[in-house]
Amino acid sequence: MENQNTQIIKWRGTEIQITTSTPIYSDTFKKVYGYHLMHIxxxxxxxxxxxxxxxxxxxxxxxxxxxxxxxxxxxxxxxxDEINASANSPEWKELDFKSRQYNLF
Structure with a gap:
């Protein structure tokens, strides 16, 4: 059986759902490596x-x-941490800027 935990957070006005689970095949992974493989x-x-x-x-x-x-x-x-670090990238800054601008055409 899969174990799941879901949380909803807000980041800069956007609601984000984060679901963390231990997939059923992770039991086999744990037998081999000694710990679970998690899925987010x-x-x-x-x-x-x-x-x-x-x-x-x-x-x-x-x-x-x-x-x-x-x-x-x-x-x-x-x-x-990943979102905040990536928010400093030039690509995100450009995409974020464009998404806030109105397109008249």
């Missing part, structure tokens, strides 16, 4: 499918080992 799904829910600095489509899937996730402080902290 990130998607924007309001506005729906809005881009984020870590995804242009509003959806991202991440696989990470349990020890790595714990060392990052959990999935919410990991995602917020």
């Amino acid at each position: 799904e990130v998607k924007t829910i309001s506005p729906e499918k809005a881009p984020l600095p870590i995804t242009k489509t509003g959806y991202k899937s991440i696989y990470i080992t349990e020890p790595e996730l714990q060392s990052c402080g959990g999935s919410v902290k990991l995602i917020l």
